[in-house]
Amino acid sequence: MNIIETKGLVKKFKDFTAVDGLDLEIQKGELFGFLGPNGAGKTTTIRMLTTLSSITSGSAKVAGFDVKTEPARVRERIGVVPQQFSLFEELTPVQNLWYIGKLNGMPDAEIKDRTNELLKIVTLYDKKDVKSGGFSGGMKQRLSVAAGLLHEPEILFMDEPTTGLDPQSRIALRELTNELNQNGITVVYTTHDMDEADKLCDRIAIMDHGIIIAEGTSEQLKHKVSKDQLIEVEVMDADDSLAKAVEKMPFVESVSRDGNLLLLNTSKTENAFFKLADFFKKQDREVREIRIREPSLEDVFIQLTKKDLRDESG
Numbered sequence: 001m002n003i004i005e006t007k008g009l010v011k012k013f014k015d016f017t018a019v020d021g022l023d024l025e026i027q028k029g030e031l032f033g034f035l036g037p038n039g040a041g042k043t044t045t046i047r048m049l050t051t052l053s054s055i056t057s058g059s060a061k062v063a064g065f066d067v068k069t070e071p072a073r074v075r076e077r078i079g080v081v082p083q084q085f086s087l088f089e090e091l092t093p094v095q096n097l098w099y100i101g102k103l104n105g106m107p108d109a110e111i112k113d114r115t116n117e118l119l120k121i122v123t124l125y126d127k128k129d130v131k132s133g134g135f136s137g138g139m140k141q142r143l144s145v146a147a148g149l150l151h152e153p154e155i156l157f158m159d160e161p162t163t164g165l166d167p168q169s170r171i172a173l174r175e176l177t178n179e180l181n182q183n184g185i186t187v188v189y190t191t192h193d194m195d196e197a198d199k200l201c202d203r204i205a206i207m208d209h210g211i212i213i214a215e216g217t218s219e220q221l222k223h224k225v226s227k228d229q230l231i232e233v234e235v236m237d238a239d240d241s242l243a244k245a246v247e248k249m250p251f252v253e254s255v256s257r258d259g260n261l262l263l264l265n266t267s268k269t270e271n272a273f274f275k276l277a278d279f280f281k282k283q284d285r286e287v288r289e290i291r292i293r294e295p296s297l298e299d300v301f302i303q304l305t306k307k308d309l310r311d312e313s314g
């Protein structure tokens with residue numbers, strides 16, 4: 001069953017198109033990831049799906065309700081962990097959750113019960129009466145998660161929850177996300193961290209310039225590039241002219257160089273290692289290592305967009 005479904009979803013800001021016709025199907029129980037660089041349209045998509053931003057054209061259904069015509073019904077069923085911390089810094093976790101519960105019209109006893117339960121889940125129970133302004137980034141994010149879960153939503157939207165956190169806090173937040181998902185909550189998760197998407201998400205949509213350029217499980221996405229073969233060659237005193245020379249070999253499609261490491265995108269060829277070793281020997285270059293590299297999501301992204309996910313200029 002699709003818990004989220006969009007058809008031709010578009011968001012324009014004046015004449016700029018931030019989201020350009022998204023067709024999406026997310027199943028109940030999935031941990032679904034939007035992966036894309038800055039400005040790809042991840043937050044804009046999340047904001048439309050969570051009724052925070054109007055839809056320019058197309059349609060979206062969330063938890064069975066139309067986002068445009070039944071936004072209140074949608075809001076009852078979703079929780080949101082926004083990209084920016086949006087709770088009151090001068091209030092404690094207990095006070096923050098109390099305020100949100102009241103806003104949502106929850107009965108007092110239920111707010112209290114949920115607050116205790118959730119603060120334990122997000123491991124903030126021992127800080128429940130401390131003002132949240134002084135919390136670390138990781139603690140604030142965990143409090144945001146608790147706030148998003150207060151009214152027991154079916155779907156939790158998390159917008160780059162681990163960005164800016166230290167490695168330990170990232171791991172803790174990922175573990176928490178996984179645990180929530182294991183307990184039945186559908187999670188929609190955005191990130192620009194490819195390893196994170198790879199490790200955490202059941203299915204991933206790679207977004208760039210407002211469109212989904214590829215979608216599938218991490219394995220399916222990697223399979224897209226595995227028709228080619230990535231070979232890494234570590235060679236002493238590598239330079240650009242050597243990279244250019246390698247690129248002229250018939251089975252080599254492209255070469256990128258990072259210091260002494262050459263990354264070759266090649267068509268699958270018999271004896272590629274032997275041919276390369278022979279080539280470098282003739283060039284009088286000392287090869288340290290030749291190895292096949294398993295494709296990563298980064299390779300998928302580079303191949304699909306012809307740019308690096310970290311290169312924000314494109």
Ligand SMILES: Nc1ncnc2c1ncn2[C@@H]1O[C@H](COP(=O)(O)OP(=O)(O)OP(=O)(O)O)[C@@H](O)[C@H]1O
Nearest residue numbers: 013016018036037038039040041042043044045192
């Ligand atoms: N309110 C707005 N008015 C005008 N343009 C906007 C507005 N909000 C977003 N945009 C533009 O829409 C594009 C997509 O932005 P969005 O915030 O959705 O990207 P993102 O994928 O979430 O990026 P990031 O990783 O930086 O959070 C960007 O070019 C952004 O500048």
Ligand SMILES: [Mg+2]
Nearest residue numbers: 042043044083
């Ligand atoms: Mg964003």
